[in-house]
Amino acid sequence: MKKVRIALWSAVVVAAAVSATLWMTGRDPGPVAARVDPAAESFAADFELTDHNGMVQSDEDFRGRWMLVFFGFTNCPDVCPMGLSTIAQVMDELGTQGSAVQPLFITVDPERDTPSALANYVPQFGPGILGLSGPPDQIERTAETFKIYYQKIEEASSPDGYTMGHTSSFLLFDPEGEFVRIYEYDQAPAVIVSDLRERIGT
Amino acid sequence: MFKTFAKAFQSLSVALLMGLPLAASAQQMSEDASIVVEKPWARASLGTSRPGGAYLTVRNEGSESISLIGLRTDISGMASIHETSTNSDGVSSMAPADDIMIPAGGMIALEPGGYHAMLMQLQSALVEGETFPLTLLFSDGTELEITVPILGIGARGPEG
Numbered sequence: 001m002k003k004v005r006i007a008l009w010s011a012v013v014v015a016a017a018v019s020a021t022l023w024m025t026g027r028d029p030g031p032v033a034a035r036v037d038p039a040a041e042s043f044a045a046d047f048e049l050t051d052h053n054g055m056v057q058s059d060e061d062f063r064g065r066w067m068l069v070f071f072g073f074t075n076c077p078d079v080c081p082m083g084l085s086t087i088a089q090v091m092d093e094l095g096t097q098g099s100a101v102q103p104l105f106i107t108v109d110p111e112r113d114t115p116s117a118l119a120n121y122v123p124q125f126g127p128g129i130l131g132l133s134g135p136p137d138q139i140e141r142t143a144e145t146f147k148i149y150y151q152k153i154e155e156a157s158s159p160d161g162y163t164m165g166h167t168s169s170f171l172l173f174d175p176e177g178e179f180v181r182i183y184e185y186d187q188a189p190a191v192i193v194s195d196l197r198e199r200i201g202t
Numbered sequence: 203m204f205k206t207f208a209k210a211f212q213s214l215s216v217a218l219l220m221g222l223p224l225a226a227s228a229q230q231m232s233e234d235a236s237i238v239v240e241k242p243w244a245r246a247s248l249g250t251s252r253p254g255g256a257y258l259t260v261r262n263e264g265s266e267s268i269s270l271i272g273l274r275t276d277i278s279g280m281a282s283i284h285e286t287s288t289n290s291d292g293v294s295s296m297a298p299a300d301d302i303m304i305p306a307g308g309m310i311a312l313e314p315g316g317y318h319a320m321l322m323q324l325q326s327a328l329v330e331g332e333t334f335p336l337t338l339l340f341s342d343g344t345e346l347e348i349t350v351p352i353l354g355i356g357a358r359g360p361e362g
């Protein structure tokens with residue numbers, strides 16, 4: 001556990017140093033964005049991606065509904081299925097109020113998670129969840145505007161030799177697209193449901 | 203002498219318990235009952251291209267500490283224990299776990315968000331409602347084969 005933390009933080013420090021260097025030299029940071037924003041208040045939804053039905057979707061397409069956004073990848077055997085099942089259960093329990101909420105699963109692994117790969121995966125958890133993907137540079141831009149963190153980690157004992165570290169919290173945005181709060185992916189669905197109910201009203 | 207008797211009695215109780223028509227979630231244990239595995243479950247997979255995940259708890263009823271050092275199962279070409287960790291910024295990542303020590307009388311849990319059995323190179327899909335055998339490897343040479351029930355893809359724990 002400690003080892004993992006240290007490794008992760010080392011990765012963060014290295015990533016920060018690399019980003020700073022690249023920023024100073026004005027070069028493109030490459031296909032993998034790695035950033036941490038300690039000011040979590042500044043999450044912002046601004047994206048244009050392709051959903052798992054092949055339709056282009058931007059944040060503006062979801063105005064008028066609450067957006068519940070979860071970043072992950074489908075080769076993830078633990079956090080991502082757990083998070084998706086939390087969201088699916090939340091939507092289930094919301095019942096008719098669920099129509100006011102659009103859950104989005106945005107991949108941080110666009111190399112493997114094409115829209116069609118997401119089509120075969122995301123709806124298995126719940127029919128209302130929309131999977132979003134796009135070319136790596138679009139995912140990178142999306143992560144930058146959301147100010148979420150993701151990083152490819154070389155790991156010999158993972159499929160294709162890599163795994164992804166990523167922000168696993170859910171981000172909630174209001175019907176105007178403003179960031180409201182985060183929930184943890186392993187929070188009891190009932191807690192999220194009662195919080196959402198209060199916000200949605202009748 | 204008493205100890206031997208106690209042990210024999212314990213085994214007998216165990217045998218009696220095992221004989222009861224308990225559900226698949228019942229305890230599964232080593233021959234001498236020193237290692238007890240409970241609540242095993244795996245999440246159904248979509249085909250075989252992505253890694254599967256399985257969970258369980260292990261109790262060490264013996265008098266010596268013991269470590270869980272690995273896994274083996276025919277359903278996976280590469281099975282290992284991985285650990286998820288999440289830092290204070292809400293960033294999660296996953297890495298292979300070291301040996302997991304279980305003190306005498308102690309317990310460890312493989313559960314979502316912590317340790318999990320990472321089942322790579324699935325040889326066949328994990329189908330909801332089916333089971334598969336999984337062998338746990340311990341530091342004292344004990345190999346304990348258990349039966350893991352496969353729950354739905356959206357399962358959150360051993361109860362579904």
